[in-house]
Amino acid sequence: MEHKQLKNFPKGFFWGGSTSAYQVEGAWNEDGKGPSVIDMREKYPEGTTDYKVASDHYHRYQEDVSLMAEMGFKAYRFSIAWTRIIPAGTGEVNPKGIEFYNHLINELIKYDIEPIVTMYHFDLPYALQVRGGWSNRETIGAFVEYSKVLFENYGDRVKYWLTINEQNMMIMHGKALGTLDLNLKDPDRELYQQNHHMLVAQAKVMDICHQLLPQSLIGPAPNISYIYPASSKPEDVLAAQNYNSIRNWLYLDAAVYGRYNKTAWSFLEEKGYIPLVEEGDMEILQNAKPDFIAFNYYTSKTVEASTGEGADKNSTGDQEIVIGETGVYKGHSNPNLPKNEFGWEIDPIGFRTTLREVYDRYQLPIIITENGLGAYDKVNDDGSVDDPYRIAYYQKHIEQMQLAITDGVEVFGYCPWSAIDLISTHQGAKKRYGFIYIDREEFDLKELRRIPKQSFYWYKDMIRTNGEKL
Ligand code: BG6
Numbered sequence: 001m002e003h004k005q006l007k008n009f010p011k012g013f014f015w016g017g018s019t020s021a022y023q024v025e026g027a028w029n030e031d032g033k034g035p036s037v038i039d040m041r042e043k044y045p046e047g048t049t050d051y052k053v054a055s056d057h058y059h060r061y062q063e064d065v066s067l068m069a070e071m072g073f074k075a076y077r078f079s080i081a082w083t084r085i086i087p088a089g090t091g092e093v094n095p096k097g098i099e100f101y102n103h104l105i106n107e108l109i110k111y112d113i114e115p116i117v118t119m120y121h122f123d124l125p126y127a128l129q130v131r132g133g134w135s136n137r138e139t140i141g142a143f144v145e146y147s148k149v150l151f152e153n154y155g156d157r158v159k160y161w162l163t164i165n166e167q168n169m170m171i172m173h174g175k176a177l178g179t180l181d182l183n184l185k186d187p188d189r190e191l192y193q194q195n196h197h198m199l200v201a202q203a204k205v206m207d208i209c210h211q212l213l214p215q216s217l218i219g220p221a222p223n224i225s226y227i228y229p230a231s232s233k234p235e236d237v238l239a240a241q242n243y244n245s246i247r248n249w250l251y252l253d254a255a256v257y258g259r260y261n262k263t264a265w266s267f268l269e270e271k272g273y274i275p276l277v278e279e280g281d282m283e284i285l286q287n288a289k290p291d292f293i294a295f296n297y298y299t300s301k302t303v304e305a306s307t308g309e310g311a312d313k314n315s316t317g318d319q320e321i322v323i324g325e326t327g328v329y330k331g332h333s334n335p336n337l338p339k340n341e342f343g344w345e346i347d348p349i350g351f352r353t354t355l356r357e358v359y360d361r362y363q364l365p366i367i368i369t370e371n372g373l374g375a376y377d378k379v380n381d382d383g384s385v386d387d388p389y390r391i392a393y394y395q396k397h398i399e400q401m402q403l404a405i406t407d408g409v410e411v412f413g414y415c416p417w418s419a420i421d422l423i424s425t426h427q428g429a430k431k432r433y434g435f436i437y438i439d440r441e442e443f444d445l446k447e448l449r450r451i452p453k454q455s456f457y458w459y460k461d462m463i464r465t466n467g468e469k470l
Pocket residue numbers: 020023165166169223296319370374417423424425426427431
């Protein structure tokens with residue numbers, strides 16, 4: 001639909017940026033922090049660093065926040081490391097961990113930057129993992145206990161809470177993300193049991209948040225991308241419906257309506273992945289209501305009908321690359337879209353489509369908690385960093401977001417990935433996303449100097465004009 005006049009971005013729109021604890025903080029074993037599944041990962045993809053130092057945000061958060069303030073950030077979406085707060089996953093609380101996030105939150109508030117907190121971003125405490133992780137129903141209780149500590153300590157200053165980052169990607173692409181427990185005997189079936197436990201944990205935590213902090217708002221944060229059929233062939237359209245349900249709606253229907261999506265459930269039945277649902281679980285899901293939906297969007301996906309050869313369970317692709325599932329759908333490279341240097345398609349219009357679809361289905365306000373372009377940025381001889389390709393990516397996506405707002409979608413914030421350079425989930429330090437360059441190499445930490453990129457100055461101007469100057 002074309003519009004004669006575009007609507008402005010709402011006043012007070014949360015322009016900002018995102019990070020996650022393990023990808024940015026470093027200080028992996030300092031001040032009482034316990035190990036997470038990420039810290040205990042046995043192997044990293046060849047040629048990529050670990051997360052021990054990352055961007056050293058733990059020690060340099062003041063400098064980082066002041067740069068965010070210089071850009072004009074209205075919000076900063078970051079995650080809290082569960083293992084800093086409760087090092088063993090349950091039990092003793094670590095005062096130094098509490099203190100770090102107190103300082104970070106206070107620093108943000110000093111500059112009028114709204115803290116938007118993800119409670120759990122891939123880094124499950126290792127102590128829980130050895131007891132079965134999310135396969136063990138007790139992890140639900142551990143997450144509830146942890147959430148209460150967060151609400152009690154930060155609820156006076158944090159209004160916006162996100163429960164679990166990309167639960168759907170942990171279930172579908174855990175191997176690439178490094179969250180998959182490699183010891184699982186029957187991973188496919190087991191993962192949907194884990195998924196069920198996470199859904200119950202999320203519902204309980206949303207409910208507790210409403211009880212303890214009536215002024216606060218809480219929502220899920222999955223990775224959502226609209227799925228296109230490869231052609232108008234009815235078989236391809238059905239395959240796209242299948243994948244939309246399995247990848248997207250399964251998670252949002254459960255979070256918002258407290259029910260399992262029917263197509264996704266029939267997929268679970270067909271594959272023998274039905275989770276054990278205990279008495280009372282569905283009531284817990286139904287009683288909890290999110291206040292908004294946060295989602296991460298990088299690109300649309302395209303699928304065709306399965307030919308019976310699409311699935312390779314040992315190689316499920318990564319978060320943005322679809323392989324397939326025999327008898328259900330098969331990944332298809334969309335010939336209409338360019339790809340980035342890491343093979344991810346780029347689809348700004350798909351962003352508008354996804355926003356419209358999510359809003360039509362759930363009628364809840366939306367905040368974008370990730371969107372961005374990974375690239376091999378380089379420092380020029382004069383010390384500057386030019387990233388016109390990233391600016392172009394953002395321009396096109398923000399333009400489509402404004403069109404979606406004009407279409408009637410209620411969007412209240414945009415926190416792209418990432419505020420500053422950090423370590424990719426599986427492609428190391430060289431895959432950069434930030435507005436701020438962190439001067440380190442894959443294995444040479446150098447001085448970890450902060451260098452604002454060209455996109456930093458562009459974003460600053462864009463925020464200053466509340467999106468008018470794209
Ligand atoms: C999302 C994650 O899947 O994508 C982030 O929430 C991640 O943690 C981001 O970093 C980009 O992916 P990658 O693999 O390039 O780091």
